Amino acid sequence: MSIEIKKELFSEGQKQTLTVSVQALAEALQKISLAMLEDYVKKNSLFELKYFKNAKSIQEVLHHAFLDGKLTSLAADSAAPLTSFCEYQLANYDGEEKEKEKFLQFISQVKPVFHCIDRGISFDRSKMDLPSFEEYIKNNPINLPEKTILNISESLDDYQIELIHEVTQELIQHFSLDEFGVLHMENALFHVQYYLNNKLLPRKVQKKLKKFAFRYFLQMLRDSFYYLDLKKVDRIINDLLRDFCYEVDCMYLFEEYMGKEKNYPRKIFASYKAYKLFDDVAKKITSRRWICFLFRKMHEKDSLIYVKDTEFRNWFNAQEYAVQLENHTDTYIDSYSEVRISTMELLYKCYGLS
Known part of the structure; x- marks a missing residue:
């Protein structure tokens, strides 16, 4: 991969055009010693420096950029984004003592950061412990055509390769992933969602397939x-x-996953x-009877609340809700109404509980 950057370095408007062959440099550094690094880079023209015509080393370019406050934009692109470069500089720096x-x-x-970039440049999927989706699905039998499984597996491999590439590029350009997100991907x-949304598959098979794919993708x-x-x-x-689940049409899996990750009173709900x-x-309702019905239905009818009345009220009253439950909650029959049951059925659908 090559990157061409044009940067305005000084207030006078002077500019530098820099071409970096990161892959070539990475491969070269695997073959040479640290002592030969700068000389090798210059002799093989891996960096074309049109602004710093008299620069004797990458170190000098970096140093000028550092003094000019341009390192976050320049150094990530111009310096060898490699751990060995840092090690060489730390061991052999010979610039002015005051700097x-x-x-x-x-x-x-x-x-x-350079270490992470190093890893990204030399990425080799075959050296990872992660099996392919094709191998993974063999241990989780599902009735699918072999070609379908292969297509999904290859599309997920392609996604991972692109992810590593985009993350590496972001680190090269910005030294951080603070702004990295779904727009980079x-x-x-496209191919993943196409194969996972195969309309010829029975609905139950497709749902099971998406569940396996979700686990694998995570x-x-x-x-x-x-x-x-x-x-x-x-x-x-x-x-x-989240982006995967949205594209593949399985947001319920993401919501379930996030629910397990989030902190909530697990002994109660x-x-x-x-x-x-x-x-x-509970945050919006000020009717005691509504709260009672909510509790009774979720506890007695649907087993969505584990604890009984006293323990529930102790927890409830410790929260900052508008209503307080000083006495025993009304029974299901006493708090029941057609409006409340219809509202609850609608809420269950909205929250993915039915």
Whole structure:
């Protein structure tokens, strides 16, 4: 992959055009020693430096950019995005002493990022522990044509390759993934969603297939970021997972997954969805009888609330709801009304509980 960047470096309007062959540099560095790094880069013209015509090394380019405050935009593209470059600079820096501390501090800070970029550039799926979807599905029998399974497997492999590529590019350009999201993977799910929404498959088979694909996709995301040695990526994983479920038409799987991940009173409620419904209604209703009916139906009729009256009221009164339940809740029969039962049936559908 090659990147061509045009940057305005100084207020006078002088510009630099820089062409970087990251893949070529990565392959070259696997064959040479650190001591030969700068000399090799210059001799093989891996960097075309039109602005810094007299630059003697990548280090000098980086140093100028650092002093000019342009490292976040320039260094990620111009410097070899490789751990070995950082190690070489830390061991062999010979610039001006007064700038040495700041420059080496910068190199130390970006070394972990360059390490992740290194991993992305040299990505080889065959070296990962993650099996292909085709292998995974063999251990989870499902009645599908072999060609369909192969198509899904290949499309998921392609998605992972593109994900690694896009993440690596983002790190090269910005040194972080703060702005990385689903827009970077636009259209990457086109083939995945096509094969998973095969209209010729029976509905039950398709639903089962999507469940397996969801689990696999989630683990593939986790494995990809683990391979790159990137941490604190829950936000990105959840965004990409939501995008997958939206495209594949299985948002119920995402909501179920997020419900398990979210914090809610598990001793009281059977699921996050049940808690979410109750909490949303309780925050808006000031009728004691409505709250009683809500509790009785969810507890006695649908087993969505585990605990009985006393324990439920102790929990309920500790919340900040408008109503307080000082005495025993009304029975199901006493709190029942046609309007309430119709409303509850509609709410169950809206919250995915029916």
